[in-house]
Amino acid sequence: xxxxxxxxxxxxxxxxQGKLDLDSSVHDIRTKAITAFEKQGFPTKRDEEWKYxxxxxxxxxxxxxxxxxxxxxxxxxxxxxxxxxxxxxKVVFIDGVYSSFLSSxxxxxxxxxxxxAAIKNPKYKMVIDNYFNxxxxxxxxxxxxxxxxxxxxxxxxxxxxxxxxxxxxxVNFYTGSEKEILLQPRNLVVVGENSQCQIIERHQSLSxxxxxxxxxxxxxxxxxxxxxxxxxxxxxxxxxxxxxTFVQQKEGSIASVNTFSFGGKLTRNNxxxxxxxxxxxxHLNGISILDKKQHVDNHTLVKHxxxxxxxxxxxxxxxxxxxxxxxNGKVIVDQEAQKTNAFQQNNTILIGDKATINAKPQLEIFAxxxxxxxxxxxxxxxxxxLFYMQSRGxxxxxxxxxxxxxFGNEVVEKIKIPELKSRITKLIANxxxxxxxxxx
Amino acid sequence: MLKIKNIHAGIEDKDILRGINLEVxxxxxxxxxGPNGSGKSTLSSxxxxxxxYEVSEGxxxxxxxxxxxxxxxxxxxxxxxxxxxYPVEIPGVSTTNFVKTAINAKxxxxxxxxxxAKDMLKLIREKSELLEMDRKFLSRSLNEGFxxxxxxxxxxxxxxxxxxxxxxxxxxxxxxxxxxxxIVANGVNKxxxxxxxxxxxxxxxxxxxxxxxxxxxxxxxxxxxxSGGKELALELEAKGYDWLK
Numbered sequence: 001x002x003x004x005x006x007x008x009x010x011x012x013x014x015x016x017q018g019k020l021d022l023d024s025s026v027h028d029i030r031t032k033a034i035t036a037f038e039k040q041g042f043p044t045k046r047d048e049e050w051k052y053x054x055x056x057x058x059x060x061x062x063x064x065x066x067x068x069x070x071x072x073x074x075x076x077x078x079x080x081x082x083x084x085x086x087x088x089x090k091v092v093f094i095d096g097v098y099s100s101f102l103s104s105x106x107x108x109x110x111x112x113x114x115x116x117a118a119i120k121n122p123k124y125k126m127v128i129d130n131y132f133n134x135x136x137x138x139x140x141x142x143x144x145x146x147x148x149x150x151x152x153x154x155x156x157x158x159x160x161x162x163x164x165x166x167x168x169x170x171v172n173f174y175t176g177s178e179k180e181i182l183l184q185p186r187n188l189v190v191v192g193e194n195s196q197c198q199i200i201e202r203h204q205s206l207s208x209x210x211x212x213x214x215x216x217x218x219x220x221x222x223x224x225x226x227x228x229x230x231x232x233x234x235x236x237x238x239x240x241x242x243x244x245t246f247v248q249q250k251e252g253s254i255a256s257v258n259t260f261s262f263g264g265k266l267t268r269n270n271x272x273x274x275x276x277x278x279x280x281x282x283h284l285n286g287i288s289i290l291d292k293k294q295h296v297d298n299h300t301l302v303k304h305x306x307x308x309x310x311x312x313x314x315x316x317x318x319x320x321x322x323x324x325x326x327x328n329g330k331v332i333v334d335q336e337a338q339k340t341n342a343f344q345q346n347n348t349i350l351i352g353d354k355a356t357i358n359a360k361p362q363l364e365i366f367a368x369x370x371x372x373x374x375x376x377x378x379x380x381x382x383x384x385x386l387f388y389m390q391s392r393g394x395x396x397x398x399x400x401x402x403x404x405x406x407f408g409n410e411v412v413e414k415i416k417i418p419e420l421k422s423r424i425t426k427l428i429a430n431x432x433x434x435x436x437x438x439x440x
Numbered sequence: 441m442l443k444i445k446n447i448h449a450g451i452e453d454k455d456i457l458r459g460i461n462l463e464v465x466x467x468x469x470x471x472x473x474g475p476n477g478s479g480k481s482t483l484s485s486x487x488x489x490x491x492x493y494e495v496s497e498g499x500x501x502x503x504x505x506x507x508x509x510x511x512x513x514x515x516x517x518x519x520x521x522x523x524x525x526y527p528v529e530i531p532g533v534s535t536t537n538f539v540k541t542a543i544n545a546k547x548x549x550x551x552x553x554x555x556x557a558k559d560m561l562k563l564i565r566e567k568s569e570l571l572e573m574d575r576k577f578l579s580r581s582l583n584e585g586f587x588x589x590x591x592x593x594x595x596x597x598x599x600x601x602x603x604x605x606x607x608x609x610x611x612x613x614x615x616x617x618x619x620x621x622x623i624v625a626n627g628v629n630k631x632x633x634x635x636x637x638x639x640x641x642x643x644x645x646x647x648x649x650x651x652x653x654x655x656x657x658x659x660x661x662x663x664x665x666x667s668g669g670k671e672l673a674l675e676l677e678a679k680g681y682d683w684l685k
Contacts, residue, residue, distance in 0.1 A: 388528040391488050392542040393516035406532025
């Protein structure tokens with residue numbers, strides 16, 4: 001039985017176990033989603049959107065689908081995966097199960113808690129009805145799969161005129177309790193008018209067992225709200241991730257999603273922004289630093305549907321050994337979206353002789369009074385810069401690292417949490433195998 | 441200090457240097473002049489260790505030891521410095537951080553600890569004042585968006601920071617207006633002492649009014665065709681290079 005069949009038949013077991021909120025409207029959504037997934041199946045390379053990313057190698061495993069009981073983790077053992085230098089709210093999952101011990105949630109003035117609890121609580125019914133699964137791409141089979149099965153994730157609901165005093169960290173740990181596991185976290189983020197929040201999300205495997213995470217996040221950014229989202233992808237080599245993040249923005253809002261991909265076997269990031277109002281600003285930033293046979297695919301979409309909005313997209317990649325990068329950046333500017341500014345930049349350095357990048361900027365512009373640009377560069381390390389640095393006494397290895405560092409710095413500079421910036425800087429230095437004598 | 445023996449070098453199949461011999465002693469300033477394409481920049485690149493050029497014959501000694509097999513950074517650690525004709529822009533790395541990295545790399549090669557931050561700052565302040573540099577350049581990305589003159593001044597600032605034994609100034613005067621030229625030359629002169637040496641590579645005599653050489657060599661088609669004292673530079677200025685060909 002292949003994974004698709006297994007999942008479809010598991011759904012009924014799931015239902016029988018009463019895990020699927022049978023009496024809520026969410027159940028109907030799940031039923032529709034599994035039907036759609038059954039029809040669509042997992043994407044293959046024949047699908048245009050998956051042309052350069054084959055899921056074959058990650059789908060061949062016999063994944064456990066249902067999370068088991070909680071495995072305990074000591075904070076000291078996983079402290080390094082948190083941004084522990086600063087105060088934060090924490091929503092932590094271990095093998096897909098909420099860990100109240102490691103978490104720090106709140107209902108004081110705003111809700112930062114579990115999606116499962118929010119779905120069951122009548123108090124949140126209106127929010128769930130209004131927002132759950134509303135902007136997920138129904139043509140995406142992996143997102144449908146998540147919708148059908150996701151029982152756990154983070155629920156963030158911030159009312160209007162509220163600035164969160166500290167960032168929120170969402171951390172998903174996998175302990176290796178199963179030999180091969182499929183995790184499907186689901187996050188719902190609703191940020192009210194004039195409100196602001198910062199979110200850091202991380203998936204971290206703590207063993208060498210195989211894990212596939214199929215995560216979906218919906219983010220609703222209301223009028224003049226400001227949301228800053230950071231994704232840290234530095235998992236080990238048996239961990240794969242399919243992340244689908246959908247952002248809907250209302251008038252005058254600012255949203256940024258920053259993706260840092262350094263680890264993992266296969267990572268696919270689907271990131272989609274939808275504009276529902278004027279004077280919106282969207283920022284999409286990413287940096288991928290890969291080696292060995294790692295594969296990272298960044299698939300982005302910005303849909304400009306209203307006039308006077310701006311989007312800024314900057315993705316950088318450094319690929320060593322036989323690693324593979326994919327960048328597919330789609331920008332759609334509807335006819336109504338006059339005075340749009342949409343800028344896209346994708347820069348790649350290939351270091352490994354067998355490293356590959358497949359870059360595909362896709363601009364579909366139907367309005368005439370717009371400023372849109374895209375730039376795509378693929379290069380190697382600048383030899384003259386290397387010689388220059390060496391001539392000043394900096395050894396080749398450090399000179400290379402410094403140049404690569406500088407190359408990625410433009411993205412790192414966009415991080416608004418100083419402690420996170422310094423953490424990412426260190427992760428990059430580690431990944432490039434150098435100790436830098438200073439911090440940017 | 442520096443002894444160049446019958447150096448032949450080129451790029452791919454093209455011979456550029458065809459048997460250069462030169463000896464530079466501590467405390468001396470040598471000027472190498474010559475028309476475009478005579479091999480001036482190739483000579484400085486070969487001394488600094490640029491691997492783009494292949495040395496097919498001859499040897500280069502620094503303090504009696506061959507440096508031909510050494511990488512550019514190893515040569516720098518031994519005290520070779522080259523000021524580039526076209527300094528490279530490195531976006532994302534500030535001048536300060538770059539210089540710190542370079543100094544500490546050299547210290548490490550000599551088995552020393554990193555220079556304490558306080559001492560580093562003091563040194564940076566001292567040397568940047570010597571070059572009358574605007575502080576804001578120190579925190580900006582190295583050479584990015586700098587004018588030609590600012591880039592050259594930054595080169596000499598780095599030279600001052602690294603305190604090399606042998607400095608090669610490759611066309612340092614190009615792109616400088618007269619005021620900047622004076623500041624740069626003044627900086628170089630202040631750094632001179634009996635233990636170090638300078639090779640000035642230039643097309644024009646102008647710079648040599650300010651950095652006065654002990655010897656002038658004329659390079660033509662990859663060979664030194666004439667050597668003399670500082671008056672040779674004036675003669676070249678008046679007569680051009682044609683009479684030497």
